[in-house]
Amino acid sequence: MSAVLSRRRHDEPRPAERPRSDDPYRLVRYLSVGALLVFAAWVNATNLVGYPISFEDEGAYVSQAWAVAEHGRLTHYPYWYDHPPLGWIVMAGWALLTDGFARTPTAIAIGREVAVIATVISAWLLYILCRRIGMRWGWAAVAVALFALSPLAVHYHRMAFLDNLVTPWVLATFVLMHGKRSLAAYAGAGICFALAVITKLTAAIFLPVILWGLWRTAYPQNRRYAIVLLLGSFALVGFLFPLMAMLRGELLPSPDNTSLYQGLLLQFVEKESSGSIFASASAARLTIDSWLALDHVVVYAGLLATLPALLFRHLRLYAAVIVVHLAVMARGGYLPVAFVVQVLPYLALLVAGVLDGWWNQASQVRHVRGRRGLVRAGAAATLLGASVVLLALPIARDWPSRLGAMHTVNADRGYQAAAPWIMDNVEPWENILVEGQLWVETVRAGRPEPSTVWYFKLGLDPGVREEFPRGHSEFSYIITSAMMNETAGSAPGTPEALQDSYPVERFADGPEFVEIRRIIDADRTGQLAELRRHYRYPSTRNLFGFTEAGPTGETPVAELPMPDEGGRLAWWDGRLWLVDTEAEVRFPVNAGDRSSEADLAEEQALAAAGAESWDGRTDEDAPPDPPAEPDGSEDPRAQLIDDLEPGDRGEDVRDWQAYLRAWDPRALPEWGVDGVFGPETQVWTERYRTAEASP
């Protein structure tokens, strides 16, 4: 009775039970699969710095890994339980082991290395899984190839996403549930699955499939213990995450703390839905379209394979993975771009698994008797042949060129150029607003963390709000990109910072651009004075790249009353420019984020309305010019500079510092007027000299 039951209920792994020494192809198999894995590693690791453009979330995770590795803290800003921390702790471990933060060309590359390593491990585990559920090794290798070489996979598998670190844990869970099926294996499966979930909570979607797999695979003789061990170790290891929250006193919400409860609420209940996947213009649909654009072969073939896979008993569990994920997608809710990463191994497994199944049926033609068997074998052979052709054609057509492009382009050149620019041109004490990628990149290069602010935190983090009570106007620069422009709406303070700034440098073109924008310090000195002061610095002016004489072909829009010299707004090259008549320099006003015609028209109208108003502000709003703007020799303190040198102390130094302060209120931000001619005073004295020496 029990033998019959076990035959019916359990997937007896066919090849794994064959005695190993009898297998003459073992060496060939090992070498082939080894070569495939090496090739997959090469395809996935090549140009991981250049493609794809570094993504905001990658920046966040690597920044958090930085906080773990450098400061022994979970995050660089107060941790708010958006994700469990295991993923970036692993990244930090890799960075510490390999001296990663000092070694890699970009900071993001550390996270990407971990992702690629995880992917190669996943590919290997996928092969083992395919073998353990009874697939031929050739078809198992096909599954690995589909999983590791699809352009869709290569695109996402190198990104420093938590999803990539989840995949090996979940695959290991399944691998352990097949094979020897010992109690130790089930305990291990529970631990692996818990680690998957405390890497990213969305892995919990697999729970129903794993429970079904547990019931299906466990031997009836010890199933009760298998259930206790898998579920028990899963729950007890998974409890580490809430326990950590408890120990930090952050389990339940309180007025002055983040909490696990609120984090879960925000991530899973209140997260804005991406709309229906069936609606034509929803965010979810756009996400899906972006997957299909990278590679539709694996996605469509995998989905199609799900149906015949339900007919093969050994594939049913993995067809259920797809079904469960489809159900979650169809339910609506937030659909992250990396969602597809979670199902890719199973799509690949099902495609290869169904082909393997048809191969089996077709190859039984030698043993069948009677017409029915013959027809069946023939049908299987036909399906197999047609599917292979239908798969191979688009793969041969699209994959090489797409992968080739991924290996050559440098989509991240904007960020790669922006970071050194910031290091060269922005003083450490000048506050800047940046995306996560640039945060970790510039901080790793030596920028102080307090003055380098992740733009998301400007309006959302109470600590940052306290530090910068005047919001964005306390910042000197905001470094923007297409991604930031897109998400600015959900980051309070960022749209204002973008609006009250003008571009000074732009790296890369098209959707990959990164733009340095100078924030106009409107509150303190008034816009025009701010603008003037800037292009009076020769160094800054050179950076603008606008030192050539006034362009021809510009259309003057308005003359501006500038304190000393004349200025005007002008149209040129399809943009609105501010032109300093005396210095013959121009720079664009609000280019980049004000491209719609309505905006332009509004700006034109404002400019035309009069010299006293542009960009929505009037001169009355602006505070008066600084009191001691030195434009002559009225102030005797200006002469002090000739007598002072670094190291001096006393009243003269104090007077000189006060004079510097009057010249530029931002001067001497750290030490102020302290009567000591230190490095800071020296820097600002040099600035003053350069500015005054220029015509």
Add this chain to the structure above:
Amino acid sequence: MSVFLLGAFLVFLALMLVIATTTTAWMMYTWNTPAAMDGTRFPPVRAPRFSFSLLVPAFEEEHVLARTLEQLAAQQHPDVEILPIVRADDPGTAAVAYELQARYPERIRVIEGNYSPQNKPAAMNMALPECRGEVIGIFDAEDVVHEELLAHVDTLLQTSGADVVQSGVQLMNFWSSWFSVRNVLEYYFYFRSRLHYHARAGFIPLGGNTVFVRRSILERFGGWDDRCLAEDCDLGVRISSAGHSVAVAYEPRLVTREETPATLTGLVKQRTRWNQGFLQVLRKRDWKQLPTLRQRLLAMYTLTMPFLQALTGLFIPIAVFMIVFVRLPVPIALFTYLPLIPLLLTVGLEVGGLREFGQEFGYKVRGRDYARLIVGAPFYQLVLLTAAVRAVVREMRRVVSWEKTDHVGAHLETAKVGGEVTL
């Protein structure tokens, strides 16, 4: 917290994690795979080839002895002699034994004598020269023995080529008290699973009964050590050290059935005796003769296990206290939690085990029993801890008296545990 203290604490945690994990792994050894499970059963019965002498030491056990001897006499195996060992100063028990000898003259032969010291190993040593069977088996006077047992043991001796066979012993009355349910499961996991691991690893502390040893080996060893409180464990260690192989089998149908101690005091006393016996065996250093380092480590670990296990029981409240009340750094607090994972898993596995036990032996397990099993866990650990501390204290005191005279102490202790002080 100073660095040194912190380091010591971390080492302690790692030790706890190792102990808890190995305990859980050995507890589940048999169930790991169905193949492993099949390996723990008796093979199908073959024609008998050995002759058996069964020793049944009995002291003040006239109420139970008759039933036990009857069952032994009813063994299907053809070549069995049963030797109840009684004392002349215990006429009640002796009378029962002689009565049974009269009923089964061809199988039962009473051995009577005032052996000294008055303990089980001395009784068996007295009977050993009288034995005629090739294989000596040991049973306690209160045991319930299955009539096919010896036939299976004979087969196992043949198929395994082992010199020693240990068959399962099982306490049955899980329904009696809050501690009996845990006591029963202890036996279940020990005889059904853990002993098999020990047999495979080449170091095994034998049980006190339902153990079968070739007579030639016992004669070479000079019988049992009558100064040791755990003569069974000691014999196992000496057998392992001499390189003899031990076969272990557990078949629910065939196990020897026993009862838990009736009172908590009885349980503590029994456990104290075993623990102290383990300590004595550890100090005798016979285990140092074991051939491989792995075996020697396992021996050391096993013989200290009662104490380590008591420590793990103590660890749960310590860990909870440290986590909840002491402001440890979060990573260290999380590390403190890790050893709790296998310890808590054990409770889940015991629930599964109790359910299986009920099914295997045909008893209905009620919700009350499961509740006792779970709720009783910390209290039972407290009992084990008490027994462990008592054993250590007694052994330490005995060290002092041992230096004065060689024999009196051992005799004293054994006599006390036997329930009667003779001085």
